[in-house]
Amino acid sequence: MTVLSPLSRGTGALVRNETRLFLRDGGSLFFALVFPAVLLIGVGLAIPGMDERIPAGAGAGLPMIAFMIPPVLAAAVATPSLSTVPATIAAYREQGVLTRLSTTPMRPAGVLVAQLVVGVAAFLVATVLALAVGALVFTIPVPQQPLLVVVAVLLGAVAMFSVGMIIAARATKAATAQGVGMLVYFPMLFFAGLWTPGPVMPDAVAAVATWTPLGAASQAISAGWLGGGTPWLQLAVLVGYTVIGIAISARVFRWS
Amino acid sequence: MPVLEARHLRKAYGSTLAVDDVSLTLEEGQIVAVLGPNGAGKTTTVEMIAGLRQADAGTVRVLGLDPQADPHAVREQLGMQLQAARLPGRITVAEAVQLYASFYTDPADPAELLELLGLTGKVDTKFKDLSGGQQQRLSIALALVGRPKIAILDELTTGLDPHARREVWQLIESVRGSGVSILLVTHFMEEAERLADRVVIVDEGRVVAQGSPTELTARAEGDYAFQMQFAEQLPAELVESLRRLPEVTDLTIGDHGCTVTGLPMALPAVVGRLGAADRVPTDIHTMTRSLEDVFVQLTSEVPVP
Structure with missing residues (x-):
């Protein structure tokens, strides 16, 4: 358990407790689990020609929807990581839930990690659900490197939640957390390729996107799914954002 | 040898002086009440004592430790109930006590603690469905679950009906009986008079009088x-x-x-x-x-x- 040693005693119990509270909150639970599926189906049906195969050039033979999966998953993780979960922590701060925790041996890192674990786990379940539903509606190609896809999705989610925790560490009101989250949200979605997926994204933009957490996640997932070698740089960028995000948020964290 | 000692604490928020000069001591096994009107600086004082707030001036010693320099060091031995502290609405009584017990090295037995606080019948009730008195009793349970040597209890009976208030008072007396030294923050005279060995009266950020309730109420000669x-x-x-x-x-x-x-x-x-x-x-x-x-x-x- 050396990995967990910097965390306070009871962090595991806090994770279980936050999971229980999350499962008890019907509305949030439904939204968290269904949102990625709705987003994927929505994008797939709203944009014409998503099920048509690309005749020639880059990605020839693949259906258009295949290029939308990475940015859609990226968008699906951005919502809880930048908005919902920071708002939850800010609401805890607003209500005095964190004030009570501050009187115990529990440290800020424990609070952040508990929310991160619950958020990432919920997103992974929702992703499986989205892909299962997506596969029923569209022709989704089988990933070329399934393990890489899993690693990229997991690492991308952890990196995004870590960045969101910086907002969560400071915001004194749920509404503030959501507002700040939204400011970061749209630039991130742009770099993730929601409007210029896969080969459509200009090279210069893609080069910048590699250094953003959501862009790196989208590119890494894309490489695993559609082929293109192991995206070492993107994976390293995601690890970097995770380490920096957790370190900054634990440092600037305020209890009240 | 006091278990808790604060000297010349001072704290300003911007141009507002919340605490001007407060000194107090708590001896082992005693109940000391910090009594004062709303806005007198009582809560800020105990937050500085617990190391939850940085003092502008003054020193604090809690069980030989300095919470201002290392707030974390006293957490195991200093239990706190703060007025502003809440729990998530959907957590149950048993879950809350078990969760808070897991934060401490040598916690009290959650079942025994709930029994002591008369919450055994409410273990599966969610926090938001508890009455004010029950929420306060749960708050005390959480402040005590780490088996602290000192407990700081802030405005414990505010908002409770007289019956619930007396129940909480009995509880505090039995907690003191178990060897815990208690710093009680209150604006109720009756509470201080009934529970405290010593009373420190604070007004506008300064100590205006202190002593046992008997000393404070004794009239000067010719009076x-x-x-x-x-x-x-x-x-x-x-x-x-x-x-x-x-x-x-x-x-x-x-x-x-x-x-x-x-x-x-x-x-x-x-x-x-x-x-x-x-x-x-x-x-x-x-x-x-x-x-x-x-x-x-x-x-x-x-x-x-």
């Missing part, structure tokens, strides 16, 4: 008072002769009878003189000061009960 009623009005010359008694400093006749202030020997002297004049009061009662009288006299505003 002893009693009231008498008579069936008939006293003759003026008799009243004058009473006023001239060396033990009497003042005598007034009003709607509530005759009020005498003076030395402790004023009562026998006055009754003796009345007896010589063949007058007997129909009623005599001595007027003891309550902590409330002291409080109102010392602090700038009358607290809202």
Whole structure:
């Protein structure tokens, strides 16, 4: 358990407790689990020609929807990581839930990690659900490197939640957390390729996107799914954002 | 050797001075009440003592540790119930106590603690469905679950009905009986009078008086008072002769009878003189000061009960 040693005693119990509270909150639970599926189906049906195969050039033979999966998953993780979960922590701060925790041996890192674990786990379940539903509606190609896809999705989610925790560490009101989250949200979605997926994204933009957490996640997932070698740089960028995000948020964290 | 000692604490928020100069000590096994009107700086004081807030000046020692330098060091041994602290609405009583127990090295048994606090029948009730008194009792449970040596309890009975308040008081007495030293923050005179070994009265960020409730309510010499009623009005010359008694400093006749202030020997002297004049009061009662009288006299505003 050396990995967990910097965390306070009871962090595991806090994770279980936050999971229980999350499962008890019907509305949030439904939204968290269904949102990625709705987003994927929505994008797939709203944009014409998503099920048509690309005749020639880059990605020839693949259906258009295949290029939308990475940015859609990226968008699906951005919502809880930048908005919902920071708002939850800010609401805890607003209500005095964190004030009570501050009187115990529990440290800020424990609070952040508990929310991160619950958020990432919920997103992974929702992703499986989205892909299962997506596969029923569209022709989704089988990933070329399934393990890489899993690693990229997991690492991308952890990196995004870590960045969101910086907002969560400071915001004194749920509404503030959501507002700040939204400011970061749209630039991130742009770099993730929601409007210029896969080969459509200009090279210069893609080069910048590699250094953003959501862009790196989208590119890494894309490489695993559609082929293109192991995206070492993107994976390293995601690890970097995770380490920096957790370190900054634990440092600037305020209890009240 | 005090378990807790604060010296000359000071804290300003911008241009507002919340705490000007507060010093207090808590001896092992004692209950010390910090009493003062709303906004007197009581909560800020205990937050500085616990290391939850950085003091602008002053020193704190809690069990030999310095919470201002290392707030985390005292968490295991200092239990706290803060007025502003809440729990998520959907957590149940049992879950909350078990969760908080998991934060400490040597926690109390959650079941025993809930039994002590009379919450055994409520273990599966969610926090938001508890009554105010039950929420406060759960708060005390969480402050005690780490088996602290010291507990700081802030405005514990505010918002409770008189019955629930008395229940909480009994509970605090039994907690003290188990060896925990308690720093109690309150604006209720009755609470301080009933529970505290020592009372520190704080107003506008400064300590205006401290001592045991008895010391604080004791009148200074020449400040002893009693009231008498008579069936008939006293003759003026008799009243004058009473006023001239060396033990009497003042005598007034009003709607509530005759009020005498003076030395402790004023009562026998006055009754003796009345007896010589063949007058007997129909009623005599001595007027003891309550902590409330002291409080109102010392602090700038009358607290809202």
